[in-house]
Amino acid sequence: MGSNRNISLPAGIMYKGGPAFLTYMLHRVGGATLFIFFTVYVLSLLGLGSMRALMNNWLFLTFILIFGLFHVINGLRISILDLWPKLMLHYRSIIQVEWIVYAAVAGCALFLLFTRTFGG
Amino acid sequence: MEVTVRIFRYDPEKDQRGHYENYTVEAHETDRVLDVLELVKGHKDGSLAFRRSCAHGVCGSDAMRINGRNALACKTLVRDVGTEIKIEPLLGLKVTKDLIVDMEPFFDNYKKMLPYLINESPLPVDGRERLQSPEQRARFDETTKCILCAACTTACPSFWASEEYYGPAALMAAHRFVFDSRDEGTTQRLEILSETNGTVRCHTAYNCTTACPRGIHITEAIGELKMAMVTGKLD
Numbered sequence: 480m481g482s483n484r485n486i487s488l489p490a491g492i493m494y495k496g497g498p499a500f501l502t503y504m505l506h507r508v509g510g511a512t513l514f515i516f517f518t519v520y521v522l523s524l525l526g527l528g529s530m531r532a533l534m535n536n537w538l539f540l541t542f543i544l545i546f547g548l549f550h551v552i553n554g555l556r557i558s559i560l561d562l563w564p565k566l567m568l569h570y571r572s573i574i575q576v577e578w579i580v581y582a583a584v585a586g587c588a589l590f591l592l593f594t595r596t597f598g599g
Numbered sequence: 600m601e602v603t604v605r606i607f608r609y610d611p612e613k614d615q616r617g618h619y620e621n622y623t624v625e626a627h628e629t630d631r632v633l634d635v636l637e638l639v640k641g642h643k644d645g646s647l648a649f650r651r652s653c654a655h656g657v658c659g660s661d662a663m664r665i666n667g668r669n670a671l672a673c674k675t676l677v678r679d680v681g682t683e684i685k686i687e688p689l690l691g692l693k694v695t696k697d698l699i700v701d702m703e704p705f706f707d708n709y710k711k712m713l714p715y716l717i718n719e720s721p722l723p724v725d726g727r728e729r730l731q732s733p734e735q736r737a738r739f740d741e742t743t744k745c746i747l748c749a750a751c752t753t754a755c756p757s758f759w760a761s762e763e764y765y766g767p768a769a770l771m772a773a774h775r776f777v778f779d780s781r782d783e784g785t786t787q788r789l790e791i792l793s794e795t796n797g798t799v800r801c802h803t804a805y806n807c808t809t810a811c812p813r814g815i816h817i818t819e820a821i822g823e824l825k826m827a828m829v830t831g832k833l834d
Contacts, residue, residue: 485700486691486759494690495667496754499805503756557803564822570805 498574502553509550516543537596544588552581602626602677604635606647607687609694617694619685620644628678632665635684636672636698649698656812659748663688663698669750669810689753691762704762705749711765711791712773717784729781739778742771742820744813751807751817757800764800765792767807767817774820778833789828798825 492504519539523530533539556577560567602624609617624638633654640647652660654673661672664687666680677684692700723729745768752758752766765773773792776782792798798821807817827833 483693484691484762485688485694490690491756491759493667494664494754494806496804496806497809499803499809500756503802503804503806560803561822561825564819564826567803567819567822568816570808570818 499570502556502574502577505546505549506553506557509546509548509553512543512546513550516547537592540592541589544592545585548585548588549581552577552584600626600628600682602635602682602684604639605683605685606636606639606698607694608647608697610646610696626677628676630677631673632670632675632677632680632684632686633661633672635677636686647698648696657746659746659750659812662748662750662753662812664690669754671748671750671812674812689749691753691755691759692749700749700753702749705752705766705768706747708752708762708765708769709747709772712769712776713784713788713791714772714776716776716779716782717787718781719783731780735780738780739775741815742775742778744815745771745775746813748812750810750812751815754806754810756804756806757802761796763796765796767801767821770798770801770821770824771815771817774824777824777827785827785833789824792824793828798828801825 494500496503519530519533523534556573560570560573566573604622604624605619606622607617608614608620622639622643624635624643626635626638631654633651636647636649636651640649649663649672650660651673652658654661656671656674659671662669663672664670664685665672665675666685669689672686686698688694688698688700692702692704695701718729720729747768749768751771752768755764755767757764758766770792773788777785777788801818801821803818803822805818808815808819811817
């Protein structure tokens with residue numbers, strides 16, 4: 480205890496940082512999700528049958544849509560605020576808008592996915 | 600009313616690792632968490648160790664994690680956190696004892712920002728002040744409010760990952776001088792900030808802004824530093 484820095488992954492995740500910290504963590508999960516997606520995609524292009532099957536699996540695609548889409552939209556928000564730092568004064572409102580946009584886009588995307596998968 | 604406090608305890612002379620102990624004290628809802636700690640130390644367990652000084656939010660000595668979030672104990676009221684209070688030391692710094700952490704890495708990073716006015720120009724003709732307009736003074740006013748409590752830096756995920764990252768407080772010190780019209784060390788400081796452990800490590804988690812007891816818009820100020828580095832302009 481005396482030699483370490485009083486930090487661990489669980490301690491960091493449990494820190495009560497608020498909505499912005501949640502988006503920070505989800506952005507990293509989203510990044511890992513996109514990495515998994517592109518790996519599976521490239522392997523499927525190389526002819527691996529199991530990867531092709533995974534690319535057509537609705538559960539896998541749902542997972543990718545939910546987290547990958549968040550990474551994209553949150554990334555846009557970060558880029559906008561980086562270009563206009565004065566907007567950071569309103570970061571709470573901007574994050575609320577981001578969640579609304581994400582919900583709308585993800586909702587539409589999931590609707591299309593489920594319609595094609597189960598709609599016949 | 601009865602308040603139950605769960606406090607992180609660690610005595611380097613006795614303990615291999617930290618543990619939590621519960622105490623129950625009588626407190627008013629308008630009492631501060633610092634008052635509760637004083638009650639615990641005065642009446643329950645005199646061995647409890649924590650830093651405190653001014654007790655009214657200007658010295659920054661008593662920054663700690665209260666119910667999972669960094670705050671000053673002297674500015675947090677019992678009614679703000681409820682009757683079940685969990686108190687822990689700041690994250691990312693070595694625990695010396697109980698709620699006291701080693702602040703040296705934090706101050707080392709602060710010193711790297713050259714936190715003093717750099718001006719080699721000749722003194723004004725009358726030998727008095729280097730003048731500055733109210734607008735020029737207002738430009739960096741916010742970042743002069745920092746009390747170096749470390750609440751921001753120890754709430755930063757990048758700092759948790761590595762104490763080499765300068766951290767929000769050090770970046771605030773840099774901002775205070777970079778945007779000071781009297782200072783001539785801007786180029787020097789921006790070079791320091793452009794290093795691996797500088798502003799590039801800020802990923803806008805906003806924990807610093809949320810934790811700051813002085814209400815400084817830290818993430819915005821770091822964003823201004825990033826723009827200054829990219830554009831070469833201070834406007």
